Amino acid sequence: MGSYRLGILEGDGIGPEIVPAAARVVDAALAAAGAEPVDWVPLPVGASAIQEHGAALPESTVDALGGLDAWLLGPHDNAAYPEPHRSTLNPSGALRKRFDLFANIRPAKAFPGARALEAGTDLVIVRENTQGFYADRSTFAGSGEFMPTPDVAIAHAIFTRHGVERIAHEAFRLARRRRGRVTVVHKANVLRLTSGMFLDVCREVAARYPDVTVDDEHIDAMTVHLLRRAPEFDVIVTENMFGDILSDLTAEIAGSLGLAPSVNVSGTHGMAQATHGSAPDIAGQGVANPAAMMLSAGMLLDWLAARHDDEALGRAAALIESGVAGALREGVATPDLGGSAGTEAFAEAVEGAITGG
Incomplete structure (x- = not known):
């Protein structure tokens, strides 16, 4: 080439x-x-x-x-x-x-000799990288944060069908190269419109990958599941901030942020x-x-x-x-x-x- x-x-x-x-x-x-x-x-x-x-x-x-x-x-x-x-x-x-680097792919793999907390961990966080709760990346202009008074701070989160669809496709295509399982991480039980749309669109995309198994977890429950049984997970797809936090957790489970x-x-x-x-x-x-x-x-x-x-x-x-x-x-x-x-x-x-x- x-x-x-x-x-x-x-x-x-x-x-x-x-x-x-x-x-x-x-x-x-x-x-x-x-x-x-x-x-x-x-x-x-x-x-x-x-x-x-x-x-x-x-x-x-x-x-x-x-x-x-x-x-x-x-x-x-x-x-x-x-x-x-x-x-x-x-x-x-x-x-x-x-x-527009919309896909942040973060593997966590336990290498022999690296003192992993959970041997056998081999998963990938597929993080949407341009929207969600990171306000400074989700707008064409401006930071997405503002203070109407010195005592009030406001930030907005943005989710679009296009943004969720393309990160979901990345996750499902990756799962086809790995062990064939995708877990959607969200907070749709509380954030019904934003995180709810993320979950719904991921499920719609999942229908186009019948060979891939899909499930979903709430973000708070997912932290516990990863600590207890990280080796069971394959590809995890989630929004920007959730993915940032979870990938630090999974890195330590696999051994170290240095890996x-x-x-x-x-x-x-x-x-x-x-x-x-x-x-x-x-x-x-x-x-x-x-x-x-x-x-x-x-x-x-x-x-x-x-x-x-x-x-x-x-x-x-x-x-x-x-x-x-x-x-x-x-x-x-x-x-x-x-x-x-x-x-x-x-x-x-x-x-x-x-x-x-």
């Missing part, structure tokens, strides 16, 4: 450590799979971009991303940005909104992004866990492989996951997982597992 052009945006905190480690593993996997090497395109984002370009997400970066096949985004620490940058939509949210990958995708654009934050307390120490960023990059390759029918790229994606699993199985782990390996040592172990070295 030729070479792909992928953006590489290191971000803040541990980003400049884990993003290059992920790119290194991508290069090794592509070579081992017999795929063409990618053309990496570094682009500014985050605190360093504020210093050099006057914006955490420069318009030049956004314009460049529009011409690339996909990109890797490191974590951001927008809480530490100076005003007015701190009060604006963070780089991740701005990119999701700008490129929690994700991709944000539309029909035309894809962004790999680890679920965890920028961890400024350990930035620059060489001990950050790059596994989630590596796994996110692998997911992005898998998305590109499906989009372009590129078998070599698909093999590379599988090699990245097996490489991370192999390193953990051999007892190579960063301190957050109870090990002593640094970022560089873990990257070397994953690369060795991929190449057989």
Whole structure:
């Protein structure tokens, strides 16, 4: 298929450590799979971009991303940005909104050696990424939050049939590639119009996938079910805020946020992004866990492989996951997982597992 052009945006905190480690593993996997090497395109984002370009997400970066096949985004620490940058939509949210990255796919898989709370966990949260209760992403203009008086704050939530239909289709198509089960998570018993519509439309879409089993759970009950029996779930589809919260829970059940990958995708654009934050307390120490960023990059390759029918790229994606699993199985782990390996040592172990070295 030729070479792909992928953006590489290191971000803040541990980003400049884990993003290059992920790119290194991508290069090794592509070579081992017999795929063409990618053309990496570094682009500014985050605190360093504020210093050099006057914006955490420069318009030049956004314009460049529009011409690339996909990109890797490191974590951001927008809480530490100076005003007015701190009060604006963070780089991740701005990119999701700008490129209509409506599907946030967040797996939670218990790898041997990763100290999972529930061995056997292997599920995926399919999170609607542009609507729901995150008001700053659900409107064309404005934040969706306002204060009519100093003592009253109001936020609105938006649900559209189109938005729910397309995330439901993502979930059911994914379930067909996995174990064939979708669980719709909602709060339709209380939020009858908004969450109720989410549930109703998901059920309508389910009728087009008779080979997939579908059930539903209230969001509060789902937290309990996940703690007690996470391995029973396959694909979970839900709205924006519920998906954000549940994916942090499932990541810890599977072992650690340090192992929690994700991709944000539309029909035309894809962004790999680890679920965890920028961890400024350990930035620059060489001990950050790059596994989630590596796994996110692998997911992005898998998305590109499906989009372009590129078998070599698909093999590379599988090699990245097996490489991370192999390193953990051999007892190579960063301190957050109870090990002593640094970022560089873990990257070397994953690369060795991929190449057989």
